[in-house]
Amino acid sequence: QDNWCGKQGTRVGFYKATCPKVEHIVRKTVIGYAKNDPTVAPGLLNMFFHDCFVNGCDASILLDGPSTELTAPPNSHLRHIYKVIGIAKLMLERSCRGVVSCADILALAARDSVVLTGGRSWKVPLGRRDGLVSRASDTANLPSFTDSITVQIKKFADKGLNTQDLVTLVGGHTIGTTGCASVNYRLYNFNNTNQPDPDINQAFLPQLRALCPNGGDGLRRVALDTGSNDSFDNSYYENLKNERGVLESDAMLWKDQRTHKFVKVFLGTGEKPRLRFNKEFGRAMVKMGNIEVKTGSHGEIRKLCGRTNSELH
Numbered sequence: 553q554d555n556w557c558g559k560q561g562t563r564v565g566f567y568k569a570t571c572p573k574v575e576h577i578v579r580k581t582v583i584g585y586a587k588n589d590p591t592v593a594p595g596l597l598n599m600f601f602h603d604c605f606v607n608g609c610d611a612s613i614l615l616d617g618p619s620t621e622l623t624a625p626p627n628s629h630l631r632h633i634y635k636v637i638g639i640a641k642l643m644l645e646r647s648c649r650g651v652v653s654c655a656d657i658l659a660l661a662a663r664d665s666v667v668l669t670g671g672r673s674w675k676v677p678l679g680r681r682d683g684l685v686s687r688a689s690d691t692a693n694l695p696s697f698t699d700s701i702t703v704q705i706k707k708f709a710d711k712g713l714n715t716q717d718l719v720t721l722v723g724g725h726t727i728g729t730t731g732c733a734s735v736n737y738r739l740y741n742f743n744n745t746n747q748p749d750p751d752i753n754q755a756f757l758p759q760l761r762a763l764c765p766n767g768g769d770g771l772r773r774v775a776l777d778t779g780s781n782d783s784f785d786n787s788y789y790e791n792l793k794n795e796r797g798v799l800e801s802d803a804m805l806w807k808d809q810r811t812h813k814f815v816k817v818f819l820g821t822g823e824k825p826r827l828r829f830n831k832e833f834g835r836a837m838v839k840m841g842n843i844e845v846k847t848g849s850h851g852e853i854r855k856l857c858g859r860t861n862s863e864l865h
């Protein structure tokens with residue numbers, strides 16, 4: 553635990569003197585890719601989460617090579633997202649060589665992705681340094697779509713995030729898709745009952761079955777927020793309420809009192825305090841973005857996001 557510094561490691565405006573164009577360059581790059589490919593914005597957001605939860609927000613997810621995090625199953629749908637960060641890094645090396653970390657580029661790109669899909673912006677504290685290790689096996693502790701609420705709460709608590717942060721951050725599922733492989737088991741033979749998961753809305757079930765046919769291709773993608781997967785809005789929570797959550801871990805948020813109350817708050821029907829999802833999301837992202845951040849003399853500023861500097865010699 554001594555190779556990272558805690559919460560105060562990052563700050564807004566970290567590159568103000570050394571690379572004033574950093575935000576502009578990252579945003580332009582993200583826009584350039586996202587306008588031709590709807591998987592880019594959700595991919596970048598998902599990638600930032602998977603980076604922060606494994607060895608902290610240190611771009612470990614971007615290191616390439618055999619048995620790195622990127623080769624692990626939870627990240628297999630993110631491989632093509634790597635090039636967006638790679639290009640932004642190339643442009644930044646031209647303007648301000650050796651200054652901006654890949655971890656910070658990913659933090660900015662995740663924010664830009666939310667804004668591009670209609671979410672509210674926030675200021676991103678910067679100053680993360682890039683990590684030196686990336687192991688596929690370390691991704692085993694990422695939250696899974698079959699995790700109970702108790703396990704979900706525990707995994708977030710282990711990273712300093714509370715239950716409200718959990719419900720807020722999983723709201724990232726308002727954009728993007730999942731592979732049918734993470735859904736099929738709910739649709740046809742749930743827990744060896746030969747029946748679907750009873751917590752799926754009866755009218756929604758045939759819709760979902762049509763998208764993920766029995767025995768069909770597990771790589772087929774379906775929206776996580778049905779009807780609104782390209783828009784960063786409240787609809788995800790409406791779907792949870794209507795038993796139209798696609799992942800089992802999402803559907804459980806509505807069933808369990810510990811998380812139910814926060815879903816209700818975002819639907820405007822909960823107890824006080826009244827919180828708005830679009831505002832709370834940015835706040836929770838800043839918190840997630842500070843997980844086990846490396847600063848000072850820890851880590852390095854990579855020259856290429858896919859390789860540690862020592863690998864380049």
Ligand code: HEM
Nearest residue numbers: 594595597598601695696697721722724728729730731801
């Ligand atoms: C309990 C916590 C969570 C679980 C169990 C979970 C699970 C999943 C799963 C199974 C997928 C589909 C992946 C695939 O098909 O390969 C997914 C996608 C996604 N997740 Fe999560 N997730 C969680 C939290 C989060 C958080 C905190 C964020 C961001 C703040 C996030 C953002 C996303 C996004 C944007 C996608 C869509 C990716 C794409 O379209 O490429 N998730 N998640």
Ligand SMILES: [Ca+2]
Nearest residue numbers: 603606608612
């Ligand atoms: Ca990491």
Ligand SMILES: [Ca+2]
Nearest residue numbers: 726777780783
């Ligand atoms: Ca949505």
